[in-house]
Amino acid sequence: MDTAMNYERAKQWILAEDRFTPESLGKCESVMCLGNGYMGLRSALEEEYVNEKRDLFIAGTFNKFDESEVTELPNAADVTSMELHLKSERFSLESGRIENYERFLNLKTGELVRNVIWISPRGKRVRLTFKRIVSMKRMHVIAQQVSITPLNRDMKIRLRTGIDGQVTNSGAQHFSEGEKRFYDHKYMQYVSRTTESGITFVTNSAVKREGFGSGEEGRIGMGRRHVYCDYEWDAAMDETVTFEKISNVHTLRDLEHAGRTVQELQEESVRELQEALKCGYDILARESAAAWEEKVWSRARISIDSENELDELAVRFAQYHMAVMTPAHDERMNIGAKGLSGEGYKGHTFWDADIFVLPYFTFTFPETARKLVKYRYLTLPGAHKKAQENGYAGAQFPWESAWYDDGEVTPAFGDVDIVTGRPQTIWSGKIEQHITSDVVFAMWQYYQAAGDQAFMDDYGYELLFDTAVFWASRLEYSADDGKYHINNVIGPDEYKEHVNDNAYTNYMAWWNLNKAVSCYEELSEEKPGLLGKLSEKLNLESYYEKWRELAGKIYLPQPGADLVIPQDASYLTLEDIDLTKYKEQEEVLLIYRDYNAEQINKLQVSKQADIMILFYLLENYFTDEVKKANWNYYEPRTLHDSSLSLSTHCILANDIGDRDMAYSLYQKSLNIDMGPFMKSSDGGIHSASIGGIWQSVVFGFGGVRVLEGNLRIRPSLPKKWRKLSFHLNWHGQDLFFTVTKESVKIENRTRVKAADIEIAGKVYQVFDEIEVSTER
Template identity: 55%
Template sequence: MKTSIKLPEETSWIIEESFFNPEWLGKYESIMCLGNGYMGQRATTEEQYLNEVRDTFVAGTFNKFDAKEVTELPNLPDLVQMKIKVNQESLDLTQGVISDYSRQLNLKTGELSRSFNWQTPGGADLSFHFSRFVSMDQLHVMGQKVTVKSLSGKIDVEIVSGIDGQQTNSGSQHFSEGEKHLFESRFMQMTSQTTQSAIDVVQTTVHQFSIPVERIKSRIEMRRRQIYTNYWLTLDEGEELRIEKLSTIHTSRDLEHEGRALKVIEATALSELKGAEKKGFDQLLRASAAAWERKVWRIAPIIITSSNPQDQVALNFAKYHLHVMTPAHDNRMNIGAKGLSGEGYKGHTFWDTEIFMLPYFTYTHPEIARGLLEFRYHGLHGAHRKAEGNGYEGAQFPWESAWIEDGETTPVWGAADIVTGKATKIWSGFIEQHITSDVAYGVNQYVEAVGDQHFLETKGYEIILDTAKFWASRLEWDDETQKYHINEVIGPDEYKEHVDNNAFTNYTAKWNIQKAIGIYEELEVSQPALLAQLSQKLDLERVYPEWLDKVAKLFIPQPNQELVIPQDDTYLSKKIIPLTSYKQDEQVGTLFHDYNLEQVNNMQITKQADVLLLIYLFENLFSEEVKRANWQYYEPKTMHDSSLSLSTHSALAADLGEIELSYDLFKEATNIDMGPSMTSSDEGIHAASLGGIWLMTVFGFGGVRALDGQLRINPHLPKAWQELRYSIFWHQNELEMLVTADQLIVTNKNQVSPVTFTSRGMEYTVVDSVTVSLN
């Protein structure tokens, strides 16, 4: 399939659209989105098109449209749009003649640029260049620059630009209209308020022109949910016009504005924009690029020497988006499944964070990882409310989380059933409960890698103990087996609903309870005062004996004679059908062209890694024979219809020595957003998959694991890679790994303390540098 995605070999920092196709707008709006963790902005063009989705989001500003819908990130009034007319003809690349077209996202600097020559239907020739950024240096600031040049005679130009609040989330309008102001005849400001959560949004914008103001006629307009200015001017042949549009966004949800009156926020926003205007677009862009280098690229870099240059681009692309989407500035917020790049999944947080994205931050930006886990701590009230509503104790984390006080935010109804024609009920919010142990797993992984005792004592212990308390109350006694079961759940494989004893759920619940028992017994000896404090809060003196009794009797699915671990009580008895044609289809979910979910529920078909994810996360529990037997059984039955799945399979394949298969899966995973399917990313990028690209590289080919608190480094490079250089942080030590086909060199760059690790069964201690032979 021909696409316009171009990955130039001469640079690993550029994503390019090499020709314009209006049918592919959604793809580029997502993969070229801009942001800084505070705000995210889809890469819509300045001019409007029929298929565009013009989204701007600010993290944490959730709102509920009405009682029938769940809360979602609202689409803010648009600041990007500019209506440009030349001799009364609107800029529209579906009309006239385009040449020399290029749109590029510079991953290193965060700059989105677009250039082309356009001949209007009326015959005027012009060149255009657009540049845009969302500042990584100043979280509230964004900038645009537009250059227009006449190539054939004098032309009349009309520009309409300002703030457009006539935006919706697929039809749902989340804002009440506020005040509009024009300050000093140049600074436009509009306030809006979310209808249910009552969050004030203040947007301010200003334009600067390169030609004298006397040559420009202008008129301010204030209409329903809009404030904008009309500009009229004339350009001579060969004359160039530059327009700089600088804007700021502030909200009453921002930490810095807590308790402030709206008028104070408005004044702060205007003052900041005036300061930005004095610096100008170019200086602001340079400062933002410098912040990208300082905050992202300089920290724990990854360099791949590969025969395929796209591998390095994929890593840079993943890291760029991980920082665009992550609200590092505020621990009351977390990462949405589509980041801040689209309306998919409504901006909600899933288990994707703990299992697929948190590891990147834990090992490279531990301060950000801590903030993401503090979000879970702040959400304990909602987790308690969910558990209590279901008749359980402790903390049952929501399957989908939004604002920290919202609790469960999973929609109840989803896509149509192709057989019944009715909406399908989304059971995940009710019975996909492994999220609770996933959160505990994320806490434990962070503490093991970082050694953050303060977090552990103030928040981490409580999360693990509280989630274990939930699991103990969730277990159901079975008289026939004389075991505790976990019935009526959905595991990671969401094609199997209402199953009993899902292996992933049962194993992780047991691990969660065992971890809590270990904490209780450790604190009993080392910190009895802290234990007493936690016990008073969580009633641990009563719960601890229950843990001891129930964990010993919790049913854990064991490998059968073929060493296959049953995914649940009935999976292995279900019908098997040929899946090759579905697995080879470049479109996801084509299985449901032929079957509905009820039918798939009764077949040995797995949506995404389930048992294999369990083996990947808890490899110490399973022998090599069991790992390989389950790989051979489940991999052919796994559709990878979730973007979460491929990275797990790639890393596990590397562990099993299937290096080239692992690399094939790596390439397939990197193509989810960057590949030839031009509709895969319409609703936003695949956040967990991007975290998975880092996982495949560092955990898979780099061989890094934390096993029971011990660091293991077992690298294995694919044939296409001559060298892999990456860094991680381990207990405040920055470790740089250089991997070739022959050796691993581990360098302790800051030498906070000696670090002990294992590699290929041997133990090493690195003070400054250690070389390990891989032959």
């Protein structure tokens, strides 16, 4: 996106487009989406176009279209569309001529602005400015402002806008229509209810012209799933007419509305709309910008002094989207693979949320991280159900999760098989099982960083033990070698299905079992009462000795003579082909144009990091020599066809000392959503990549890790970077790091207690401020 590459705009936190391209609307709709964690609003233009996708999602409001489909986030009624006629000509950028165009998102304030000078087919020249926010201050409010200035003649402006419930999820209608009404001929209201989950939505909108009171009467109208108003204003040449549209959305699933009736919610939400309309767009925008500063930037700002301004803009872009897509208000829901920016993956939560996004909150907003981890605890009944259905015990976490009690929601079939012409079976929901350990690893990382013993006592130990029970039932004994194996799985590399002894899966299960053993022993000495309660609930006494046996006999793939660890039992025996054209591809998944999934399964080609992410998470268990040997073997065979992959490789490249490769991979990771390929984000932004950008900066170039409960920093700045600064929250202390190529400076801004931090191999106690030379 050309304008985002402008250095001056990057310094202003601006992500922009400088031309209207109707065939590529989806890109900007996703990357410029607005939200506040409660709702996500895809940034479709006010006027409607054929290729657009008008999506508004309310976190956690999942619904099934019918019994043959899985649950998904339903597309709520549209409140942003506006049909404008300027002296009898409909405003559309596909007609007439565009003299000037820019649209930009201010990442710092969360405001979307579009400026257009349009010449109509009949020669009218008009300047239009559109502004829009989803309030970070008022969780339910969407505000829009439009200014229109005729530049060469007087004209009548006609507007039709309202609440449109005719929207769908790619054709699937998730709502039954409820009541439609107008209050005082000014305030539009539309009530709808999801068809299967039965969640009531109440949506309100109103329009006012600047300087003309709190609301404006228009000519009211109703249609099927649609309420609207028509307005008319006269505008003299060079006179600017400004009007505002304020909307809000509430549901009876919202925690704040528990126990309320639909009628009570209707009345309360209209009162809220009236108050917001009285404030007006400018006040709402200012208070929202202030909330962004207070809630996000003042606590987690990152600065990168680089020769390339895009490096800093990218991490701010990542932080913006993590704030937009994370339901920090409600522990009953989690982060979707596309956030709240599009219909991709149906709003479902994957291991992406635990391993790639959660660490940002763990180390900057622990109160939010706690809720995200608590969500996994709340989903234990679904994990029990999945384990039982598969013939196992304990908790086996679903591959795709939605509402906390939905259980497994992975679709049965996916895209077409190019050989058979049939839909491909999605095996991940059945046999990609490493997610169970991933959930526990992420929870344990939260506990180490936050020091939240109350969480462990109330939820964490139970979650840990329950998953260890699953692995005890999942492991398969082989008399041939006296070891326990995990057969017929998919590891992180989803190009390899139905494999045995995937190294990542086996090692993470081993880690899970060992952690259960050590925590059992710790509780037996320090908290026998708590252990007794958990033992009674989970029958732990019968599992403890089994865990010890399994942890000692689980098969862990070892480095060979060349130090390469087999990714799985068969990978190193597969056919090795020339992957040059796929490694140089500008699009992902191009290999599927030449091979189907069964054929790819027989080649030495990986979709994404597998062994590499094992080295990242369990860093202390492998030598630098082993890491380098496996990097040299697997990276040339990895196509990075998943958005999860590049950031992991970026961090590992830093670990093995290849700064140039690390920086190159960082640059590539930025292009997943911000890059020039205009179809990459049609289905929504890539949450894992977004989280991975932050991890690449802080864990990769910043060198931050938690090893055996200790915080370590070993920075490795790219050549183009002069300085990096960032916040971390460690055991309740707000730590501010400033890293250069010569030193690390740490300020403890909380100053309640000292923080122990390892720098350059030595542990320092930081109570107020310290600076340590890192020059060798």
